[in-house]
Amino acid sequence: MKTYSIANQKGGVGKTTTVHNLAAGIYMQTQKKPLLIDLDPQCNLSMACGLMPDQVDHSYFDFLRGADFEDVGHDVGFADIIPANHDCVLAESWIENKRRGRQVVIQKRMEELAGYEYDYVFFDCPGNLGFVTVNAMIAASKVLVTLQCEYFALEGMAKMQQEIQAIEEDGKSVELCGIVPTLWNGTTLNYEVRNEVRSQFKDIFYEVRIRRNVKLGESPSHGKHIFDYAAGSHGAEDYAALSREFLRREQ
Template sequence: MICVGVANQKGGVGKTTTAINVATALAAIGWRVLLVDLDPQGNASTGLGIAQSARGASSYDLLTGQAALTDCVVPTRIPRLDVVPATVDLSGAEIELIDLDQRTHRLRAALSGGAAAARWDICLIDCPPSLGLLTVNAMVAADSLLVPLQCEFFALEGLSQLLQTIERIRAGFNPNLEILGVALTMYDRRNNLTEQVAQDVRTCLGDKVFATVIPRNVRLSEAPSHGMPALIYDHRCSGSEAYMALARELLDRLPQLKKAA
């Protein structure tokens, strides 16, 4: 199972929207997908229609060793897409993990459990908007990172901090971690700043930036309130079409997964 972290320490960049819609797109074209909700807000779980009452064992239990991976998995209404939901308990995990053995490798150990992990082709990890122990666990567990980046000035400053963190993770915990790609989100062609930020990011990171851009789209914003990804809520909207294109680009950058096809 290939693990891809969806990470950006800045909030409001479309990270969770990207995680659930890319996961849905991959499932729609035949991949067996596991989405791990590692954000205490639990938005990925809500966006996939998992009610609070349906969240028994969660990513908190997985990290603290109170439950095995198979005990935490909840199927979604989307064929081939399962989720490890998040509950409010996860908000205390940052403090509790400090006293546990291998605190930075807890998620990696939980996801590499042999036969259980073989149920899925790919795992997407929706990280919280911070660079704490939860995100560190995701980066240690991940083979690569998908970085959603909002097209605004402050996003560039946040990207610099994220790149420094990735280098520290490589040096100390996961030397194979790489950036799979940066996805430009909330793209508005009517805004000159949007275009300038996009050009600056492409100049800085070159082909690490996906060709597909995710536009500002009201249907993307509406979908979570209905407990479903935009690809299910309105598969014809520009946002859904963009996420399908992004998923295809992602597959092209994952040779192991492409080969399995």
């Protein structure tokens, strides 16, 4: 079971869109369901999978506090998901207030899933580097960054590196395994930032670029991934290519 945190220190850079559609692309190509875990109290991944927060009785926050996987997991066709609901806004302070082991709360709960035959698990992290995101990075040990190739991207990558270094100094192993350029519109600035980041992270910088696409923005409101919603769109084309590149790199 390979586990990945999809992370960035800011919101609005395509984390949820990437978790949703990368998982769907993997399923379409392998017929193996990934497990998705929605760690963001905004619940966007859960809603994109057709689960409304006010109808989710048991969330990942319940799982953290000891609920069985069978009580929190949902089958959404192309994947299984531990969803979020509005109670999850309490998770950050709940972890922070633990006296011992607050960096490994999620890691310890993930041990329950060792007997399940998931090839891939993806955490959709909040848009910050708080306790929940750090927990997810430690539990996953692999971090995939979605990067909007604009001005603040370089600063964001520096903060991510600092956080990973701090985690490693605490004796935990975390690998930055991939950087995926998202919200691409082909501007000069896009190319300049991409080239700068790729020069520093040559081996892990993905060649696929996820272009801005209206259909990618529309599909979550219909509770569908891009392949079901608009199979002929640029968004479907890009996430199919990302899925192939991901599988090639990670198998």
